[in-house]
Amino acid sequence: MGVLPVAAGETGFTADLGRRHADLFEAFYQHPFLKGLREGSLAREQVLHYVGQDHQYLTAYVRCYGLGLALSPDREWMRFFHDGASVILGAESHAHEALCEYAGVSYEEAQVDHLAPSAQAYVDHMMAAGRDTLGVLLAALLPCPWTYLWAAARFTEEAPLAADHPFHGWWDFYAGRYETDKLAWTRSLLDRAAAEAGPAERERMERAFVASCHHEVRFWEMAWSLEDWTPPNGS
Numbered sequence: 359m360g361v362l363p364v365a366a367g368e369t370g371f372t373a374d375l376g377r378r379h380a381d382l383f384e385a386f387y388q389h390p391f392l393k394g395l396r397e398g399s400l401a402r403e404q405v406l407h408y409v410g411q412d413h414q415y416l417t418a419y420v421r422c423y424g425l426g427l428a429l430s431p432d433r434e435w436m437r438f439f440h441d442g443a444s445v446i447l448g449a450e451s452h453a454h455e456a457l458c459e460y461a462g463v464s465y466e467e468a469q470v471d472h473l474a475p476s477a478q479a480y481v482d483h484m485m486a487a488g489r490d491t492l493g494v495l496l497a498a499l500l501p502c503p504w505t506y507l508w509a510a511a512r513f514t515e516e517a518p519l520a521a522d523h524p525f526h527g528w529w530d531f532y533a534g535r536y537e538t539d540k541l542a543w544t545r546s547l548l549d550r551a552a553a554e555a556g557p558a559e560r561e562r563m564e565r566a567f568v569a570s571c572h573h574e575v576r577f578w579e580m581a582w583s584l585e586d587w588t589p590p591n592g593s
């Protein structure tokens with residue numbers, strides 16, 4: 359087991375989730391696509407596949423924030439979803455733009471109008487969570503900021519990026535203040551929701567969280583393998 363996504367002594371529902379499912383964070387961290395982002399060694403078409411799919415994924419993620427807004431019991435929850443959506447629609451685009459610059463295309467040119475199977479499955483899972491409780495929805499949304507921030511912080515600590523690294527802007531965003539704030543806020547709201555939930559709902563929250571962790575790893579695999587809808591037998 360590598361570095362845990364939870365600090366020693368941290369308590370609460372999300373700390374327990376992070377400890378119990380640290381193997382999935384490790385699988386995320388060890389994936390060759392993420393290593394390629396770290397080493398600057400990805401093929402251009404892998405980068406473009408990722409950006410096109412991730413743009414669609416983040417669009418769906420903002421829609422899920424819209425579902426969260428509708429379910430919000432008070433203005434603090436509303437502010438969370440409102441402010442989060444605004445960061446994704448604004449600042450997070452810069453992370454994609456850094457990848458587009460490397461690939462030599464504009465952000466508009468990198469966008470696609472269809473989802474590959476693994477991205478579609480992840481989006482469907484989040485949208486389904488939005489038809490359950492606010493706690494289940496937030497549990498499905500949590501691995502998104504958590505895996506990226508944790509991996510970016512870990513990589514940056516192991517070896518700071520050179521200023522001329524081709525994916526510098528991408529790593530900078532995910533190791534930065536926006537993701538740090540989003541993760542802390544998401545975890546504290548989810549800890550509170552879990553404290554108020556019964557055992558059956560907490561169980562659904564954990565299942566939603568685990569599924570999203572798996573989807574995060576599969577999203578790397580999708581971009582790494584240039585996944586599309588061609589049947590495995592090639593017909």
Ligand SMILES: Cc1ncc(CN)c(N)n1
Pocket residue numbers: 412415416501502503506574577
């Ligand atoms: C699939 C996925 N997961 C997480 C992130 C980080 N917000 C992202 N951009 N894309």
